[in-house]
Amino acid sequence: MDELPPVIDRPAGRMLARGREATIHEFGHGLVLRRYDDGRDVTAEVTLMRHVARHGMPVPKVHGVQLDAGGRPVAMVLDRIEGPTLVEAGVAGAVSAADVGRTLAELHARLHRVPLDGLPVSPEPPARQSGHVVVHLDLHPANVLVAPEGPVLIDWSIARTGPAALDTAMTAMTLAAAVVAGIPSDAGDVSQLEIDRSFLAATLDSYLTALSEPPTPALDRAASILDLVGAQPPQVVRAALGVVRDALARAGL
Known part of the structure:
Protein backbone atom coordinates (compact mmCIF):
# COMPACT_ATOMS: atom_id res chain seq x y z
CA MET A 1 0.00 0.00 0.00
CA ARG A 80 -9.69 23.81 -2.59
CA ILE A 81 -11.78 23.51 -5.74
CA GLU A 82 -13.28 26.83 -6.79
CA GLY A 83 -16.72 26.50 -8.32
CA PRO A 84 -20.29 25.48 -7.53
CA THR A 85 -21.56 21.95 -7.25
CA LEU A 86 -23.22 20.56 -10.35
CA VAL A 87 -26.62 20.80 -8.68
CA GLU A 88 -26.00 24.45 -7.72
CA ALA A 89 -25.02 25.20 -11.31
CA GLY A 90 -28.20 23.52 -12.48
CA VAL A 91 -30.41 25.45 -10.06
CA ALA A 92 -28.74 28.70 -11.17
CA GLY A 93 -29.46 27.88 -14.83
CA ALA A 94 -25.78 27.68 -15.75
CA VAL A 95 -26.17 24.08 -16.99
CA SER A 96 -29.19 22.16 -18.25
CA ALA A 97 -30.60 19.00 -16.73
CA ALA A 98 -29.49 17.15 -19.86
CA ASP A 99 -25.92 18.36 -19.33
CA VAL A 100 -26.01 17.35 -15.67
CA GLY A 101 -27.12 13.83 -16.57
CA ARG A 102 -24.53 13.47 -19.30
CA THR A 103 -21.77 14.71 -16.98
CA LEU A 104 -22.65 12.08 -14.37
CA ALA A 105 -22.62 9.35 -17.02
CA GLU A 106 -19.28 10.54 -18.41
CA LEU A 107 -17.70 10.53 -14.95
CA HIS A 108 -18.93 7.01 -14.36
CA ALA A 109 -17.55 5.86 -17.70
CA ARG A 110 -14.13 7.37 -16.88
CA LEU A 111 -14.09 5.91 -13.38
CA HIS A 112 -14.99 2.41 -14.52
CA ARG A 113 -12.04 2.42 -16.95
CA VAL A 114 -9.53 2.98 -14.12
CA PRO A 115 -7.39 -0.16 -13.81
CA LEU A 116 -7.31 -2.00 -10.48
CA ASP A 117 -3.63 -2.89 -10.75
CA GLY A 118 -1.82 -1.25 -7.86
CA LEU A 119 -4.95 -0.73 -5.76
CA PRO A 120 -4.77 -2.71 -2.50
CA VAL A 121 -7.47 -5.32 -1.93
CA SER A 122 -9.78 -4.19 0.85
CA PRO A 123 -10.04 -6.62 3.77
CA GLU A 124 -13.70 -5.67 4.14
CA PRO A 125 -16.44 -7.49 2.22
CA PRO A 126 -17.50 -7.81 -0.50
CA ALA A 127 -14.47 -9.61 -1.90
CA ARG A 128 -13.06 -8.34 -5.19
CA GLN A 129 -14.23 -10.45 -8.11
CA SER A 130 -13.46 -10.74 -11.79
CA GLY A 131 -15.14 -7.91 -13.67
CA HIS A 132 -15.18 -5.53 -10.73
CA VAL A 133 -14.17 -1.90 -11.26
CA VAL A 134 -13.66 1.10 -9.01
CA VAL A 135 -17.10 2.24 -7.88
CA HIS A 136 -17.91 5.54 -6.19
CA LEU A 137 -21.42 4.55 -4.98
CA ASP A 138 -22.40 8.15 -4.20
CA LEU A 139 -22.01 9.92 -7.55
CA HIS A 140 -24.73 12.55 -7.76
CA PRO A 141 -24.88 16.25 -8.73
CA ALA A 142 -24.04 17.50 -5.22
CA ASN A 143 -20.79 15.49 -5.27
CA VAL A 144 -19.48 17.05 -8.47
CA LEU A 145 -17.81 20.46 -8.38
CA VAL A 146 -17.79 22.56 -11.55
CA ALA A 147 -14.22 23.84 -11.66
CA PRO A 148 -12.84 26.09 -14.43
CA GLU A 149 -11.01 23.10 -15.92
CA GLY A 150 -14.02 20.80 -15.76
CA PRO A 151 -16.02 18.65 -13.32
CA VAL A 152 -14.28 17.33 -10.19
CA LEU A 153 -15.68 14.31 -8.34
CA ILE A 154 -15.63 14.58 -4.53
CA ASP A 155 -16.70 12.54 -1.47
CA TRP A 156 -15.03 9.16 -1.90
CA SER A 157 -16.00 7.96 1.57
CA ILE A 158 -17.75 4.75 0.47
CA ALA A 159 -15.88 4.14 -2.79
CA ARG A 160 -14.43 0.67 -3.28
CA THR A 161 -14.37 -2.01 -5.99
CA GLY A 162 -17.52 -3.69 -7.22
CA PRO A 163 -19.84 -4.16 -10.21
CA ALA A 164 -20.18 -1.15 -12.50
CA ALA A 165 -23.94 -1.71 -12.70
CA LEU A 166 -24.26 -1.25 -8.94
CA ASP A 167 -22.49 2.10 -9.18
CA THR A 168 -24.82 3.40 -11.87
CA ALA A 169 -27.86 1.89 -10.14
CA MET A 170 -27.00 3.78 -6.94
CA THR A 171 -26.87 7.05 -8.86
CA ALA A 172 -30.14 6.33 -10.65
CA MET A 173 -31.88 5.41 -7.40
CA THR A 174 -30.51 8.47 -5.58
CA LEU A 175 -31.80 10.76 -8.32
CA ALA A 176 -35.16 8.98 -8.42
CA ALA A 177 -35.58 9.17 -4.64
CA ALA A 178 -35.05 12.93 -4.87
CA VAL A 179 -37.66 13.07 -7.63
CA VAL A 180 -40.11 11.28 -5.33
CA ALA A 181 -39.44 13.00 -2.01
CA GLY A 182 -36.96 15.82 -2.53
CA ILE A 183 -33.56 16.10 -0.87
CA PRO A 184 -33.46 14.65 2.69
CA SER A 185 -33.26 17.32 5.37
CA ASP A 186 -30.13 15.73 6.88
CA ALA A 187 -28.20 15.77 3.59
CA GLY A 188 -26.20 18.89 4.47
CA ASP A 189 -26.01 22.11 2.49
CA VAL A 190 -27.73 20.66 -0.59
CA SER A 191 -30.95 20.27 1.41
CA GLN A 192 -31.20 24.08 1.57
CA LEU A 193 -31.50 24.43 -2.21
CA GLU A 194 -34.82 24.91 -3.98
CA ILE A 195 -34.59 22.18 -6.60
CA ASP A 196 -37.44 21.62 -9.02
CA ARG A 197 -38.23 17.91 -9.09
CA SER A 198 -38.88 18.11 -12.82
CA PHE A 199 -35.24 19.15 -13.19
CA LEU A 200 -34.17 16.05 -11.26
CA ALA A 201 -36.45 13.85 -13.39
CA ALA A 202 -34.95 15.28 -16.58
CA THR A 203 -31.47 14.73 -15.15
CA LEU A 204 -32.33 11.08 -14.47
CA ASP A 205 -33.64 10.60 -18.01
CA SER A 206 -30.51 12.14 -19.50
CA TYR A 207 -28.23 10.10 -17.25
CA LEU A 208 -29.84 6.77 -18.10
CA THR A 209 -29.81 7.52 -21.82
CA ALA A 210 -26.11 8.46 -21.73
CA LEU A 211 -24.98 5.26 -19.98
CA SER A 212 -23.29 2.62 -22.13
CA GLU A 213 -25.24 -0.10 -20.28
CA PRO A 214 -28.43 0.26 -18.23
CA PRO A 215 -28.22 -0.33 -14.45
CA THR A 216 -31.13 -2.79 -14.54
CA PRO A 217 -29.26 -5.86 -13.15
CA ALA A 218 -28.37 -4.02 -9.93
CA LEU A 219 -31.48 -1.93 -9.24
CA ASP A 220 -32.91 -4.24 -6.59
CA ARG A 221 -29.55 -4.43 -4.82
CA ALA A 222 -29.20 -0.63 -4.91
CA ALA A 223 -32.67 -0.31 -3.40
CA SER A 224 -31.69 -2.73 -0.63
CA ILE A 225 -28.59 -0.67 0.13
CA LEU A 226 -30.61 2.54 0.36
CA ASP A 227 -33.04 0.77 2.70
CA LEU A 228 -30.13 -0.46 4.81
CA VAL A 229 -28.46 2.93 5.22
CA GLY A 230 -31.79 4.66 5.86
CA ALA A 231 -31.09 7.65 3.64
CA GLN A 232 -34.75 7.63 2.56
CA PRO A 233 -37.85 5.95 4.06
CA PRO A 234 -38.66 2.48 2.64
CA GLN A 235 -41.75 3.73 0.82
CA VAL A 236 -39.66 6.38 -0.95
CA VAL A 237 -37.11 3.77 -2.00
CA ARG A 238 -39.87 1.55 -3.41
CA ALA A 239 -41.37 4.47 -5.31
CA ALA A 240 -37.94 5.46 -6.60
CA LEU A 241 -37.44 1.96 -7.98
CA GLY A 242 -40.62 2.43 -10.00
CA VAL A 243 -39.46 5.84 -11.23
CA VAL A 244 -36.19 4.38 -12.52
CA ARG A 245 -37.91 1.46 -14.23
CA ASP A 246 -40.43 3.81 -15.87
CA ALA A 247 -37.57 6.03 -17.10
CA LEU A 248 -35.75 3.02 -18.52
CA ALA A 249 -38.91 1.91 -20.30
CA ARG A 250 -39.40 5.37 -21.82
CA ALA A 251 -35.84 5.26 -23.09
CA GLY A 252 -36.33 1.77 -24.52
CA LEU A 253 -33.66 0.31 -22.24
Whole structure:
Protein backbone atom coordinates (compact mmCIF):
# COMPACT_ATOMS: atom_id res chain seq x y z
CA MET A 1 0.00 0.00 0.00
CA ASP A 2 1.15 3.55 -0.71
CA GLU A 3 2.44 5.52 2.23
CA LEU A 4 0.05 8.17 3.40
CA PRO A 5 0.83 11.80 2.54
CA PRO A 6 2.53 13.88 5.24
CA VAL A 7 0.90 14.90 8.50
CA ILE A 8 -0.02 18.60 8.46
CA ASP A 9 -0.72 19.57 12.03
CA ARG A 10 -2.24 23.03 12.20
CA PRO A 11 -5.68 24.34 13.13
CA ALA A 12 -8.42 24.48 10.53
CA GLY A 13 -10.32 27.67 9.79
CA ARG A 14 -14.02 28.37 9.42
CA MET A 15 -16.40 25.79 8.05
CA LEU A 16 -17.09 26.21 4.34
CA ALA A 17 -19.53 23.40 3.70
CA ARG A 18 -21.39 20.56 5.37
CA GLY A 19 -22.46 17.24 3.92
CA ARG A 20 -24.42 14.41 5.51
CA GLU A 21 -21.43 13.08 7.45
CA ALA A 22 -18.52 15.48 6.95
CA THR A 23 -17.51 19.12 7.10
CA ILE A 24 -15.11 21.14 4.96
CA HIS A 25 -12.97 23.87 6.56
CA GLU A 26 -10.58 26.55 5.35
CA PHE A 27 -6.97 25.44 5.64
CA GLY A 28 -4.79 28.15 4.21
CA HIS A 29 -4.30 29.31 0.65
CA GLY A 30 -5.75 26.89 -1.89
CA LEU A 31 -6.44 24.13 0.64
CA VAL A 32 -9.32 22.75 2.69
CA LEU A 33 -9.60 20.23 5.51
CA ARG A 34 -12.23 17.49 5.26
CA ARG A 35 -13.17 15.58 8.38
CA TYR A 36 -15.99 13.26 9.39
CA ASP A 37 -18.35 13.76 12.28
CA ASP A 38 -17.69 10.23 13.53
CA GLY A 39 -13.89 10.52 13.43
CA ARG A 40 -13.45 7.64 11.00
CA ASP A 41 -10.09 6.52 9.65
CA VAL A 42 -9.53 7.98 6.16
CA THR A 43 -6.65 5.70 5.10
CA ALA A 44 -8.67 3.69 2.56
CA GLU A 45 -10.29 6.81 1.12
CA VAL A 46 -6.95 8.58 0.68
CA THR A 47 -5.43 5.50 -0.94
CA LEU A 48 -8.27 5.14 -3.42
CA MET A 49 -8.37 8.86 -4.27
CA ARG A 50 -4.65 8.90 -5.01
CA HIS A 51 -4.99 5.75 -7.15
CA VAL A 52 -7.76 7.12 -9.36
CA ALA A 53 -5.99 10.47 -9.62
CA ARG A 54 -2.91 8.72 -11.03
CA HIS A 55 -5.17 7.33 -13.76
CA GLY A 56 -6.64 10.66 -14.77
CA MET A 57 -9.80 10.93 -12.68
CA PRO A 58 -10.58 14.54 -11.75
CA VAL A 59 -10.45 14.45 -7.94
CA PRO A 60 -9.07 16.90 -5.36
CA LYS A 61 -5.37 16.32 -4.72
CA VAL A 62 -4.60 14.93 -1.26
CA HIS A 63 -1.81 17.04 0.28
CA GLY A 64 -1.76 15.60 3.77
CA VAL A 65 -3.65 14.15 6.70
CA GLN A 66 -4.30 14.96 10.33
CA LEU A 67 -4.14 12.40 13.12
CA ASP A 68 -6.24 11.86 16.22
CA ALA A 69 -4.79 11.27 19.68
CA GLY A 70 -4.33 7.59 18.87
CA GLY A 71 -2.35 8.29 15.70
CA ARG A 72 -5.12 7.41 13.25
CA PRO A 73 -5.51 9.60 10.13
CA VAL A 74 -8.97 11.13 10.54
CA ALA A 75 -8.90 14.21 8.29
CA MET A 76 -7.63 15.03 4.80
CA VAL A 77 -5.96 18.18 3.51
CA LEU A 78 -7.22 18.66 -0.05
CA ASP A 79 -7.07 21.10 -2.92
CA ARG A 80 -9.69 23.81 -2.59
CA ILE A 81 -11.78 23.51 -5.74
CA GLU A 82 -13.28 26.83 -6.79
CA GLY A 83 -16.72 26.50 -8.32
CA PRO A 84 -20.29 25.48 -7.53
CA THR A 85 -21.56 21.95 -7.25
CA LEU A 86 -23.22 20.56 -10.35
CA VAL A 87 -26.62 20.80 -8.68
CA GLU A 88 -26.00 24.45 -7.72
CA ALA A 89 -25.02 25.20 -11.31
CA GLY A 90 -28.20 23.52 -12.48
CA VAL A 91 -30.41 25.45 -10.06
CA ALA A 92 -28.74 28.70 -11.17
CA GLY A 93 -29.46 27.88 -14.83
CA ALA A 94 -25.78 27.68 -15.75
CA VAL A 95 -26.17 24.08 -16.99
CA SER A 96 -29.19 22.16 -18.25
CA ALA A 97 -30.60 19.00 -16.73
CA ALA A 98 -29.49 17.15 -19.86
CA ASP A 99 -25.92 18.36 -19.33
CA VAL A 100 -26.01 17.35 -15.67
CA GLY A 101 -27.12 13.83 -16.57
CA ARG A 102 -24.53 13.47 -19.30
CA THR A 103 -21.77 14.71 -16.98
CA LEU A 104 -22.65 12.08 -14.37
CA ALA A 105 -22.62 9.35 -17.02
CA GLU A 106 -19.28 10.54 -18.41
CA LEU A 107 -17.70 10.53 -14.95
CA HIS A 108 -18.93 7.01 -14.36
CA ALA A 109 -17.55 5.86 -17.70
CA ARG A 110 -14.13 7.37 -16.88
CA LEU A 111 -14.09 5.91 -13.38
CA HIS A 112 -14.99 2.41 -14.52
CA ARG A 113 -12.04 2.42 -16.95
CA VAL A 114 -9.53 2.98 -14.12
CA PRO A 115 -7.39 -0.16 -13.81
CA LEU A 116 -7.31 -2.00 -10.48
CA ASP A 117 -3.63 -2.89 -10.75
CA GLY A 118 -1.82 -1.25 -7.86
CA LEU A 119 -4.95 -0.73 -5.76
CA PRO A 120 -4.77 -2.71 -2.50
CA VAL A 121 -7.47 -5.32 -1.93
CA SER A 122 -9.78 -4.19 0.85
CA PRO A 123 -10.04 -6.62 3.77
CA GLU A 124 -13.70 -5.67 4.14
CA PRO A 125 -16.44 -7.49 2.22
CA PRO A 126 -17.50 -7.81 -0.50
CA ALA A 127 -14.47 -9.61 -1.90
CA ARG A 128 -13.06 -8.34 -5.19
CA GLN A 129 -14.23 -10.45 -8.11
CA SER A 130 -13.46 -10.74 -11.79
CA GLY A 131 -15.14 -7.91 -13.67
CA HIS A 132 -15.18 -5.53 -10.73
CA VAL A 133 -14.17 -1.90 -11.26
CA VAL A 134 -13.66 1.10 -9.01
CA VAL A 135 -17.10 2.24 -7.88
CA HIS A 136 -17.91 5.54 -6.19
CA LEU A 137 -21.42 4.55 -4.98
CA ASP A 138 -22.40 8.15 -4.20
CA LEU A 139 -22.01 9.92 -7.55
CA HIS A 140 -24.73 12.55 -7.76
CA PRO A 141 -24.88 16.25 -8.73
CA ALA A 142 -24.04 17.50 -5.22
CA ASN A 143 -20.79 15.49 -5.27
CA VAL A 144 -19.48 17.05 -8.47
CA LEU A 145 -17.81 20.46 -8.38
CA VAL A 146 -17.79 22.56 -11.55
CA ALA A 147 -14.22 23.84 -11.66
CA PRO A 148 -12.84 26.09 -14.43
CA GLU A 149 -11.01 23.10 -15.92
CA GLY A 150 -14.02 20.80 -15.76
CA PRO A 151 -16.02 18.65 -13.32
CA VAL A 152 -14.28 17.33 -10.19
CA LEU A 153 -15.68 14.31 -8.34
CA ILE A 154 -15.63 14.58 -4.53
CA ASP A 155 -16.70 12.54 -1.47
CA TRP A 156 -15.03 9.16 -1.90
CA SER A 157 -16.00 7.96 1.57
CA ILE A 158 -17.75 4.75 0.47
CA ALA A 159 -15.88 4.14 -2.79
CA ARG A 160 -14.43 0.67 -3.28
CA THR A 161 -14.37 -2.01 -5.99
CA GLY A 162 -17.52 -3.69 -7.22
CA PRO A 163 -19.84 -4.16 -10.21
CA ALA A 164 -20.18 -1.15 -12.50
CA ALA A 165 -23.94 -1.71 -12.70
CA LEU A 166 -24.26 -1.25 -8.94
CA ASP A 167 -22.49 2.10 -9.18
CA THR A 168 -24.82 3.40 -11.87
CA ALA A 169 -27.86 1.89 -10.14
CA MET A 170 -27.00 3.78 -6.94
CA THR A 171 -26.87 7.05 -8.86
CA ALA A 172 -30.14 6.33 -10.65
CA MET A 173 -31.88 5.41 -7.40
CA THR A 174 -30.51 8.47 -5.58
CA LEU A 175 -31.80 10.76 -8.32
CA ALA A 176 -35.16 8.98 -8.42
CA ALA A 177 -35.58 9.17 -4.64
CA ALA A 178 -35.05 12.93 -4.87
CA VAL A 179 -37.66 13.07 -7.63
CA VAL A 180 -40.11 11.28 -5.33
CA ALA A 181 -39.44 13.00 -2.01
CA GLY A 182 -36.96 15.82 -2.53
CA ILE A 183 -33.56 16.10 -0.87
CA PRO A 184 -33.46 14.65 2.69
CA SER A 185 -33.26 17.32 5.37
CA ASP A 186 -30.13 15.73 6.88
CA ALA A 187 -28.20 15.77 3.59
CA GLY A 188 -26.20 18.89 4.47
CA ASP A 189 -26.01 22.11 2.49
CA VAL A 190 -27.73 20.66 -0.59
CA SER A 191 -30.95 20.27 1.41
CA GLN A 192 -31.20 24.08 1.57
CA LEU A 193 -31.50 24.43 -2.21
CA GLU A 194 -34.82 24.91 -3.98
CA ILE A 195 -34.59 22.18 -6.60
CA ASP A 196 -37.44 21.62 -9.02
CA ARG A 197 -38.23 17.91 -9.09
CA SER A 198 -38.88 18.11 -12.82
CA PHE A 199 -35.24 19.15 -13.19
CA LEU A 200 -34.17 16.05 -11.26
CA ALA A 201 -36.45 13.85 -13.39
CA ALA A 202 -34.95 15.28 -16.58
CA THR A 203 -31.47 14.73 -15.15
CA LEU A 204 -32.33 11.08 -14.47
CA ASP A 205 -33.64 10.60 -18.01
CA SER A 206 -30.51 12.14 -19.50
CA TYR A 207 -28.23 10.10 -17.25
CA LEU A 208 -29.84 6.77 -18.10
CA THR A 209 -29.81 7.52 -21.82
CA ALA A 210 -26.11 8.46 -21.73
CA LEU A 211 -24.98 5.26 -19.98
CA SER A 212 -23.29 2.62 -22.13
CA GLU A 213 -25.24 -0.10 -20.28
CA PRO A 214 -28.43 0.26 -18.23
CA PRO A 215 -28.22 -0.33 -14.45
CA THR A 216 -31.13 -2.79 -14.54
CA PRO A 217 -29.26 -5.86 -13.15
CA ALA A 218 -28.37 -4.02 -9.93
CA LEU A 219 -31.48 -1.93 -9.24
CA ASP A 220 -32.91 -4.24 -6.59
CA ARG A 221 -29.55 -4.43 -4.82
CA ALA A 222 -29.20 -0.63 -4.91
CA ALA A 223 -32.67 -0.31 -3.40
CA SER A 224 -31.69 -2.73 -0.63
CA ILE A 225 -28.59 -0.67 0.13
CA LEU A 226 -30.61 2.54 0.36
CA ASP A 227 -33.04 0.77 2.70
CA LEU A 228 -30.13 -0.46 4.81
CA VAL A 229 -28.46 2.93 5.22
CA GLY A 230 -31.79 4.66 5.86
CA ALA A 231 -31.09 7.65 3.64
CA GLN A 232 -34.75 7.63 2.56
CA PRO A 233 -37.85 5.95 4.06
CA PRO A 234 -38.66 2.48 2.64
CA GLN A 235 -41.75 3.73 0.82
CA VAL A 236 -39.66 6.38 -0.95
CA VAL A 237 -37.11 3.77 -2.00
CA ARG A 238 -39.87 1.55 -3.41
CA ALA A 239 -41.37 4.47 -5.31
CA ALA A 240 -37.94 5.46 -6.60
CA LEU A 241 -37.44 1.96 -7.98
CA GLY A 242 -40.62 2.43 -10.00
CA VAL A 243 -39.46 5.84 -11.23
CA VAL A 244 -36.19 4.38 -12.52
CA ARG A 245 -37.91 1.46 -14.23
CA ASP A 246 -40.43 3.81 -15.87
CA ALA A 247 -37.57 6.03 -17.10
CA LEU A 248 -35.75 3.02 -18.52
CA ALA A 249 -38.91 1.91 -20.30
CA ARG A 250 -39.40 5.37 -21.82
CA ALA A 251 -35.84 5.26 -23.09
CA GLY A 252 -36.33 1.77 -24.52
CA LEU A 253 -33.66 0.31 -22.24
